[in-house]
Amino acid sequence: MTQETISREVVVGIEQGLHARPADLLAREARKWQSRIELVADRQRADGKSILELLTLAAEAGTRLVVEATGPDAREAVDAIGGLFDRNFSELNSHT
Amino acid sequence: MLKLQGIAVSPGVTIGEALVLDSEGFRIPRRFVERSAVDTELERLKNAVAETAVEIERNRDAVRAELGEQYAAIFQAHLAMLHDDRLQEELTSAVRDKNWWPEYAVSRTLRRYAKVFQSLDNHISQRAHDIYDIEKSLLRNLLGQRRETLAAISQPVIVLAHNLTPSETANLDRRFVKGFVTELGGPGSHTAIVAEGLEIPAVVGLGPFLADVSGGEPVILDGHQGVVILQPDEETIARYRLEVEAARTVAAKLDTLRDVPAETLDGVRIQLTGNIEFPSEAEQCLSRGCDGIGLYRTEFLYLTSKREPTEEDHFAAYSAVVTAMQGKPVVIRTLDLGADKMLTERTPEEERNPCLGLRSIRLSLRQLPMFRTQLRAILRASALGDVRVLFPLVSTLVELRQARLVLADVMEDLAEHGIAFNPKMPVGMMVETPAAVMMLDAFIKEVDFVSIGTNDLIQYTLAVDRGNKEVADLYNACDPAVLRLLSRSLDVAREAGVPANVCGQMSGSVMYTQLLLGLGLRQLSVPASAIPEVKQACRSVSVAECREIAERSLQMDSAREVKAFLRDQMRRRLSETVV
Structure with missing residues (x-):
């Protein structure tokens, strides 16, 4: 079993920042993976699977974050989470 | 240890266990499980x-x-x-x-x-x-x-809350509450008045702090300085314990004033009466040697239950106070609330400015059956002792006449049914709007006494909401505009030979005693807790000196100057005896 750490940078594109709904979506996505997933801001790390911790990042629009995953499915996890940011959490608007 | 500064609204120092209330009145003690x-x-x-x-x-x-x-x-x-x-x-x-x-x-x-x-x-x-x-x-x-609510407290606590509603404070088991601390509120807020009535320290307007404290933790409440200390260390607790002890000694000293009159050094007798909110406070006023009840606020009757109080509810409360006072005067003020505060009322539409809205005498004149019920009970109580009725927030002559008309009508009704009351019951009005002051020469011919409510008078004169933190510093009893209105009111009353008293926070603070006596005031109505101190202040000054102080104050043109001057005078004359 590999314990590889994969990371990539993302930018918060959502106008209101990483607020409750995108944080929820992110945590749900993160929980699909076995790897430990963290989001790293300037001075702070948050457990990607915990909405409460993600919110404490208070990441506003334009904030640069690093998605970091460690574990057997690290690469897929980072791709999936990175994808959320790339699509600007468009899933959130799908039912309106 | 976390030291927070708020607004001091009721004096005293206490150390106790926190009881944290959220908006639904839960209390969460620190408790452990087996x-x-x-x-x-x-x-x-x-x-x-x-x-x-x-x-x-x-x-x-x-x-x-x-x-x-x-x-x-x-x-x-x-x-x-x-x-x-x-x-x-x-x-x-x-x-x-x-x-x-x-x-x-x-x-x-x-x-x-x-x-x-x-x-x-x-x-x-x-x-x-x-x-x-x-x-x-x-x-x-x-x-x-x-679920444990406020009504079910069984040991002494300091109540910490976002804001206390009148009905919450009214339902408190008062034996166990040692102090109040709230995030909202200002001087004159309901919490302040109730705390004063209960004679327990209170600090309000602290801003958000409830997230920093959990139930059961020790809290120090300093109602003199407006300071609240969360999670205090041992040293701080010890220091405050000494202060609590010292306060007890001073209180014991002031206790000896009980049986002496409030009389100045040059022999002028001052009528010193108590302000009360609950009937039980009458006893507290008496035990401190007061000359009567100068302001009996009746709002609690309307706030403790969801239904409108019956005539018997009113009468039970009033007769308890009148009987306790054993022939001393009791001034009962009719409802002084806004429609927005009442549990039983539905405001027809949202009022943008409740302070300038449908409240007090305006509301009573609009809700005649409710007003008549209260007046009937007051009249019935007048058969038991020296009862006087006081109408709040009168701003036009028409209102005063209407209120008197309703009173006369209720009297007639009682007489018809052979129910006893005092047909000569004195009728007074609150002077608490600039309009009432400007028209006082006309009002004074139609009342038996006036009571100057400084809290509202200051608020309406200076256009300041004292509950609003942004402008609360503009709320100042020393403002020259306020002093002139007071001076004018007392002059008009004296010339007409109509008794005038001042109730409100100003009369209860010894800083203003000399000024008020100097302006010609001979009746002060103060919270029960302030009776000994104010009495001592009256006994330490002469009217002649007070007149000079008042005259000089009236010539000053800023609140700051007046305040500094009065504070200095107070220190000079009262230092050994009171402070």
């Missing part, structure tokens, strides 16, 4: 989480059906927060490893998150409300029927 009960308690926690989840889902579905998916999403986020693995681990470990009572674990843990959110300076700080919502819901489910 090791053997840990499994049962964990099960209870699990059930509460499950029930809370069901509640949130129900809300989500209801909102989704009504407003659509986007609005429902916030409840989805609540669910995610509730089910957050970290949160659940923390809660479980608090109960299992630290043996915390689940209620306490919930309150502590969620408040910690709320505090983190509050400290963020962007819109996420509003997520704190979501956390409080979840906390509330969890607590409701945990406590279930065993």
Whole structure:
């Protein structure tokens, strides 16, 4: 079993920042993976699977974050989470 | 240790256990569970989480059906927060490893998150409300029927709350409350008045702090300085203990003033009466040697229950006070509330400016059956002793005449039914608007006495809401405009030979005693707790000196100058005896 750490940078594109709904979506996505997933801001790390911790990042629009995953499915996890940011959490608007 | 500064509204120092109230009046004590009960308690926690989840889902579905998916999403986020693995681990470990009572674990843990959110300076700080919502819901489910409310306190506590509503304070078991601390409020807020009436220290307007404290923790409340200390260290507690002791000694000294009159050094007798809110306070005033009750606020009758008080409710309260006072005067003020504050009233439409809206005598004249009920009870009580009636917030002659007309009508009614009352019961009005002062020469011909309510007079004169932190510093009894209105009112009353008194915070503070006596005031109505101090102040000054002080104050053109001058005069003359 590999314990590889994969990371990539993302930018918060959502106008209101990483607020409750995108944080929820992110945590749900993160929980699909076995790897430990963290989001790293300037001075702070948050457990990607915990909405409460993600919110404490208070990441506003334009904030640069690093998605970091460690574990057997690290690469897929980072791709999936990175994808959320790339699509600007468009899933959130799908039912309106 | 965390030291917070608020607004001091009721003096005294106390050290006690915190009772934290949220907006629904829950109290969460720091309590531990027996090791053997840990499994049962964990099960209870699990059930509460499950029930809370069901509640949130129900809300989500209801909102989704009504407003659509986007609005429902916030409840989805609540669910995610509730089910957050970290949160659940923390809660479980608090109960299992630290043996915390689940209620306490919930309150502590969620408040910690709320505090983190509050400290963020962007819109996420509003997520704190979501956390409080979840906390509330969890607590409701945990406590279930065993929910402990304010009415069920059984040991001494200091009540810490966001804001205390009049009905909450009225329902308190007062034997156990040693002090109040609130995030909102200002001088003259309901909490301030009740605390003063109960003679317990209170600090209000502290701003958000409830996230920093949990029930059961020691708290120091300094009602003189407006300071609240959370999680105090041993040294601080010891220092304050000494202060509590010293205060007891001073109180014992002031106690000796009970049987001496409030008389100045040059032999002028001052009528010193008490302000009360609850009938039980009459006894406190008497035991401190007062000359009567100068202001009996009757609002509590309207605030303690959801139904309108009956004539018998009124009469029971009034007759208790009148009987206790044994022939000394009792001034009963009719309802002085805004429609917005009353549980029984439905305001026809939202009032944008309740202070300038339908309240006090205006409301009474609009709700005649309610007004007549109160007047009947006051008249019936007048057969038992020296009762006088006082109409609040009169701003036009028409209002005064209308009120007197209703009173005459009720008298006629009682006479017809052979019910005893005093047909010569004195009728007075509050002078608390600039309009009343400007027209006082006309009013004075139609009343038997006037009572100057400085709290409202200052507020209406200076156009300042004393509950509004942004402008509260403009609220100043020393403002030259206020002094001129006071001076004018007292002159008009004296010339007409009509007794005048001053109630409100100004009369209860010894800083103003010399000024007020100098302006010609001979009747002061003060909170029971202030009677000994004010009496001592009256006994330490001469009217001749007071006149000079008043004259000089009236020539000053800024509140700051007046305040500094009065403070200096007070220190000079009263230092050995009072302070």
